[in-house]
Each structure stands twice: as structure tokens, then as C-alpha cells.
Amino acid sequence: MRRWVLLLAAMMAWNIAGYALWRAPRVDAVVPPAEAPRPERIVSMAPNLTEILYALGLGENVVAVTSDSDYPPQAAGKPSVGSFWLPDIEAVIAGRPDLIVTLEIPQQTNLVVRLRRMGYRCLGVSIWTVDEFFRAVETIGQATGQPVQAQSLVSGIRQDIRRLTETRAGKDQPRVLWVVQREPLRVAGRNTFINELIELAGGQNAIGPTLHKYPPIGAEQVIGANVEVIVEPAMTGGDLVEQRRQALAYWSHLPRIPAVANGRIYVIDPDAVSRLSPRLCQGIESIAACLWPADSGG
Amino acid sequence: MNSLLSPRMLLTRTIAAVVLLVAVMVLCSLVGTQTVSLRAALAGPGSPTAPNPDYEILLHVRIPRILLAAIVGAALAGAGAVFQAVLRNPLADPYILGVSSGAGLGAMLAVVSGVNWTLWGRSPIAVFAFLGALGTVWLVWTIGRITGKFHVTGLLLAGVVVNACFSAIIMFLTSVARSQDVYATVFWLMGNMAEEDPFVLWASGGCVAAGLVGLFFISAPLNVISFGQTDAQSMGIHVERVQFITLAISSFITAVAVSLSGLIGFAGLIVPHAVRLVFGPDHRQLLPLSSVMGAVFLVVADTIARRVVAPAQLPVGVITAMIGGPFFLILLMRYNRRVYWLS
Numbered sequence: 001m002r003r004w005v006l007l008l009a010a011m012m013a014w015n016i017a018g019y020a021l022w023r024a025p026r027v028d029a030v031v032p033p034a035e036a037p038r039p040e041r042i043v044s045m046a047p048n049l050t051e052i053l054y055a056l057g058l059g060e061n062v063v064a065v066t067s068d069s070d071y072p073p074q075a076a077g078k079p080s081v082g083s084f085w086l087p088d089i090e091a092v093i094a095g096r097p098d099l100i101v102t103l104e105i106p107q108q109t110n111l112v113v114r115l116r117r118m119g120y121r122c123l124g125v126s127i128w129t130v131d132e133f134f135r136a137v138e139t140i141g142q143a144t145g146q147p148v149q150a151q152s153l154v155s156g157i158r159q160d161i162r163r164l165t166e167t168r169a170g171k172d173q174p175r176v177l178w179v180v181q182r183e184p185l186r187v188a189g190r191n192t193f194i195n196e197l198i199e200l201a202g203g204q205n206a207i208g209p210t211l212h213k214y215p216p217i218g219a220e221q222v223i224g225a226n227v228e229v230i231v232e233p234a235m236t237g238g239d240l241v242e243q244r245r246q247a248l249a250y251w252s253h254l255p256r257i258p259a260v261a262n263g264r265i266y267v268i269d270p271d272a273v274s275r276l277s278p279r280l281c282q283g284i285e286s287i288a289a290c291l292w293p294a295d296s297g298g
Numbered sequence: 299m300n301s302l303l304s305p306r307m308l309l310t311r312t313i314a315a316v317v318l319l320v321a322v323m324v325l326c327s328l329v330g331t332q333t334v335s336l337r338a339a340l341a342g343p344g345s346p347t348a349p350n351p352d353y354e355i356l357l358h359v360r361i362p363r364i365l366l367a368a369i370v371g372a373a374l375a376g377a378g379a380v381f382q383a384v385l386r387n388p389l390a391d392p393y394i395l396g397v398s399s400g401a402g403l404g405a406m407l408a409v410v411s412g413v414n415w416t417l418w419g420r421s422p423i424a425v426f427a428f429l430g431a432l433g434t435v436w437l438v439w440t441i442g443r444i445t446g447k448f449h450v451t452g453l454l455l456a457g458v459v460v461n462a463c464f465s466a467i468i469m470f471l472t473s474v475a476r477s478q479d480v481y482a483t484v485f486w487l488m489g490n491m492a493e494e495d496p497f498v499l500w501a502s503g504g505c506v507a508a509g510l511v512g513l514f515f516i517s518a519p520l521n522v523i524s525f526g527q528t529d530a531q532s533m534g535i536h537v538e539r540v541q542f543i544t545l546a547i548s549s550f551i552t553a554v555a556v557s558l559s560g561l562i563g564f565a566g567l568i569v570p571h572a573v574r575l576v577f578g579p580d581h582r583q584l585l586p587l588s589s590v591m592g593a594v595f596l597v598v599a600d601t602i603a604r605r606v607v608a609p610a611q612l613p614v615g616v617i618t619a620m621i622g623g624p625f626f627l628i629l630l631m632r633y634n635r636r637v638y639w640l641s
Binding site for chain 1: 493
């Protein structure tokens with residue numbers, strides 16, 4: 001019995017000692033400077049953040065990017081810090097960054113906690129909607145000392161969007177099914193930025209409100225949704241013609257839905273529609289080209 | 299191979315294993331995705347304007363992570379050895395009585411309920427997982443006890459059924475929760491190593507060490523129980539009390555491990571078996587050697603996971619099963635001597 005008491009006491013003493021050693025408030029705690037200087041070495045933790053940094057003219061200051069940062073092409077040549085969902089913290093530190101720009105997603109908030117503990121300056125932005133994208137550009141502009149560039153980038157994109165939507169004003173809104181994955185069938189729901197892009201392109205999402213962001217649906221719902229246009233972003237690096245052939249073959253089992261009957265099945269380049277980036281308008285245009293093939297001369 | 303275990307032999311082997319562990323930890327701290335020069339690291343932290351990345355990486359990333367892997371590995375392998383003895387089942391691992399699904403459910407609830415605070419540097423996921431793991435083992439123990447006196451079968455069945463039931467609840471929550479949150483939990487469940495706050499390492503290291511020492515105290519009665527409960531009973535051992543204490547302690551250290559790094563499979567199953575194959579079944583020796591070798595195993599596995607697809611990172615569970623599985627099978631064939639190579 002005595003040895004158990006001793007063991008328990010030792011464990012308690014160890015933990016109390018640890019608390020005193022590590023968690024007690026320190027007098028000489030590192031206080032980060034209130035007015036941070038303009039960052040010179042920036043690490044980008046997501047492909048769309050890389051695009052924003054380049055669009056703000058900070059390409060020279062970007063020292064490392066995630067492995068999927070493929071645009072602009074010169075970004076792909078920068079040192080890699082792993083994927084944006086499983087980042088390599090050693091590579092981040094090796095870049096000797098004075099600013100790390102991250103997305104506010106769970107995999108990265110954990111990284112931010114760890115980096116901040118070591119005294120690194122991190123900036124987290126949330127980019128789930130078009131509005132949040134604009135706000136993120138402004139936040140990043142502020143933090144990097146480029147507020148004017150950020151403003152003009154945002155107003156430029158807003159103007160382009162206005163120009164695009166004006167040309168479609170008053171037209172019918174085709175019902176679009178945005179296919180994320182064919183087997184099992186998963187589509188973009190209402191609560192996604194894809195939904196916003198479809199609406200900005202002048203269409204409407206054929207799928208009503210759903211529990212999931214990207215709901216799995218059955219043939220019954222597809223028929224019930226009266227789909228007029230089916231759009232599939234291609235697999236990255238895939239052959240568009242071959243993928244369109246596969247899509248047509250897949251959808252031929254539902255010949256009566258309007259999109260299939262009229263052959264309005266499109267496979268598009270996923271590049272500009274896979275992320276909210278400064279190339280937002282290109283994405284909207286490529287969707288509009290599917291909805292209004294006559295307008296775009298296609 | 300060793301019918302009698304002298305204290306001296308035990309001490310020599312344990313010390314040898316610890317020396318091996320220290321050597322492996324030092325070696326692994328020099329391996330990573332970045333090339334770190336020890337000399338540069340020894341130059342100190344550098345100034346706030348010109349930080350020394352070598353120092354930062356070695357001291358704040360690699361060493362904490364290696365210590366974490368060692369703590370988790372020791373806890374899982376030690377607990378696994380004890381679970382296999384108490385349940386008298388070679389398939390038992392530290393997760394068998396519901397720790398895994400309980401921790402998973404706890405983590406899921408933390409994510410779904412959206413609580414957002416930290417307790418001594420621990421995220422809600424870790425705290426809920428810890429509580430979920432312990433709560434589930436308690437539930438399984440209570441159900442098992444109702445089923446009978448020497449309730450090993452009842453306990454195992456209760457564990458399996460509770461595991462299945464909770465896994466189903468996790469699947470249900472996965473399909474109704476917001477997608478990006480669930481994604482985080484799925485990654486967490488796959489086993490996930492990251493460097494931790496020094497206090498977390500200190501405290502969990504202390505808890506695991508104390509738990510392992512406690513288990514060592516009862517390794518002699520465990521030897522008797524592993525031959526059969528009726529025999530143990532007739533030799534004057536209070537079987538149910540020993541069972542309760544061992545399961546409580548080993549579940550506690552497993553829960554600590556799970557709350558640190560998610561569910562890392564395989565280490566708790568194969569390390570005790572490997573040690574048993576090589577050194578024999580005496581628990582006074584099996585327990586300390588399993589713990590130390592478990593630490594070695596996980597430190598090595600995690601180093602491979604950090605390095606092999608760099609700069610991408612792998613969940614360590616992938617490596618424990620991919621490397622540990624074949625390694626264990628080789629041991630199994632080698633020491634059972636029923637297989638003759640190339641004959």
C-alpha cells in the first residue's frame with residue numbers, strides 16, 4: 001500500500017513542479033512588437049493565398065508556398081512546405097519567415113498555435129465566400145503594407161463581376177447541376193462558393209438547400225431537380241475530351257433529364273473554379289460559357 | 299529461452315533497452331525534411347530579427363515531437379502488454395475495451411458542439427477524447443461486471459459491442475456535421491503527431507511513467523493470472539481487484555496517449571508480442587521492455603512518417619502498420635521456428 005501512496009505523491013509532485021516550471025507566468029515573456037514592420041519574407045499556406053500575394057505585387061517576398069501552389073507559374077518554383085492540409089512545419093521555419101499567411105481551417109489553426117508558441121507572426125484569413133475573399137485580400141493588404149494595391153485589386157474584380165452580370169440581366173436562369181464526383185454522385189450545394197459563382201454567371205443551382213455543403217444525391221433527386229445544364233470540373237491534369245466522353249457515357253443512363261436530352265453536359269478546366277482567387281472572374285466566365293454557349297461564340 | 303529471470307538480468311536488459319532508446323532518439327533528432335546542422339543549432343536562438351532556424355527546428359519541433367512519440371509509444375506498448383495478460387487474449391490491444399471509439403466520439407462531440415477553449419494548452423478535442431476514452435472503459439467495465447464474476451468474455455464482448463455502437467454514432471455525426479470540421483476529426487482519428495507545449499509533454503510523460511511503474515508493481519500477480527483465473531484465485535490472489543487496478547491504470551495511460559496523438563494503431567498490439575517472442579512471457583520483464591521498445595518503435599515510425607514523402611507528411615499510423623506488420627511477421631516466423639527459409 002505504501003508504495004502506491006508514494007507513487008501517487010511522486011506523480012503529483014512531478015506535475016506541480018512542471019506547472020511551476022512551464023506554466024507559471026514569466027516576467028521575461030517575449031512581447032511581440034506592437035507595430036509590426038512590413039514583412040520581407042512571407043510563407044503562403046494555400047494556393048489561393050499565393051495567388052493573392054502575387055496579385056498584390058509581393059511575389060518577390062514569398063519565400064515558400066504549399067505544394068499545390070501552381071499559379072502564377074513562377075510560384076511553383078518556390079520551396080514547398082507540403083500540402084495545405086498536412087503542412088511541414090520544419091520547412092515553414094526553414095524559410096525564416098516574418099509573416100505566415102494561413103487559412104482558418106482546422107488543420108492550419110493547429111499549425112498557427114504551434115508557430116505562435118515559437119514567436120512567429122501568423123495571419124489567418126477565412127475564404128469560404130466571395131465576400132470573405134474580398135475581405136481576405138484587404139486584410140492581407142493591410143498586414144503586408146500594400147493596402148492601396150489591395151483596394152485596387154478588389155475594386156477591379158468587383159467591376160469585372162458587375163460587367164459580367166450586367167450582360168445577363170433579365171435572362172432566364174438555367175438550372176445547373178455542379179458535379180463534384182460521379183460515383184457516388186456528389187454535387188455542389190447551396191452553401192458553397194461554387195453556388196455563388198453559378199449565380200454570378202447567371203444560372204441557378206438545381207439542387208435546393210441541403211444539409212451538406214457538397215451533398216451526395218441519388219438519381220431521384222437529379223430527375224426531380226429538372227437539370228438543364230450539367231457542369232463537371234475536370235480532374236486536374238486530365239484530358240478534357242476524354243473526360244467529357246466519360247461524362248456523356250455516365251449520364252446516358254438518365255436520358256430524359258433536359259441537360260442530357262439536349263447534350264448540355266460540359267467538362268471544364270478546374271483551374272479557376274477550384275479555389276477563390278484573384279482569377280475569380282475567369283471562373284465565372286468559364287461557367288457562363290457553359291450556360292450561354294451562343295454568347296461566347298462556342 | 300529464459301525459465302528464470304534474475305533481477306540482475308532484468309536490470310541489464312532494461313538498461314540496454316533504455317540506452318538503445320536514447321541512441322535512437324538522438325539519431326532521429328538529426329533526421330527531418332530540413333537539413334539541420336548541430337553546430338549551427340548550438341549557436342543559440344539568434345536575435346528576434348534574425349532567428350536561427352536550425353536551433354528553432356531542433357529545439358522546438360524535432361525534440362518535442364520525438365519526446366511525444368516516445369511517451370505515446372511507451373504508453374501504448376505497456377498498456378497493450380497488460381491488456382493481453384488480463385484479458386488472456388493475444389488479439390487484445392489497448393483500444394479493445396472501447397478506448398478508441400470513446401476517444402473518437404469525445405473528439406467528434408468537441409468538434410460538433412463547437413466549444414472553443416484550451417485547458418493547460420490542450421485543445422477541446424484532446425480533453426474530450428481523454429474523457430470519452432475513460433468514460434467508455436468505465437461503461438464497458440460496468441457492463442462486463444454485471445455479466446459474471448470472472449468476466450473476461452463478457453468484458454471483451456461488451457468492449458466489441460460498445461466499440462461498434464460508438465463507431466456507428468461517429469459515422470452518424472460525420473454525416474450530419476459541417477464538412478470541414480469533420481475533416482479535422484478524421485485526420486485526428488488517423489493518428490497525428492505534432493510537437494506539443496513543454497508542460498503537456500512534462501505532465502503526460504509523468505503520468506505515463508507513474509502508470510507504468512504502477513503496472514510493474516502488479517506484474518507478479520499478472521503472471522499468475524495469465525495462466526488462468528481459477529488457479530490464481532486458489533493461490534490467494536484477489537483476481538478481480540488486480541484486474542480492476544490493471545485495467546484502470548492501463549486505460550488511463552492509453553487515454554493520455556490518445557489525447558496526445560489520436561489513434562495510432564498497431565504499436566500496442568505488436569510490440570508486446572514481439573518482446574514476448576524474443577524475451578519470454580514474464581511480465582516483470584515484458585512490461586518494462588515493451589514500454590521502452592514501444593517508445594523506440596514509435597520514434598522510428600514517426601521519423602519515417604516525417605521524412606519519407608517530404609515535404610508532405612504522413613500520418614504515423616500508416617507507417618506503424620506498413621513497417622510494423624511485416625517486421626512482426628518476420629519475428630513470428632523466426633522465433634516459432636516452424637518456417638525454414640528457402641526450403
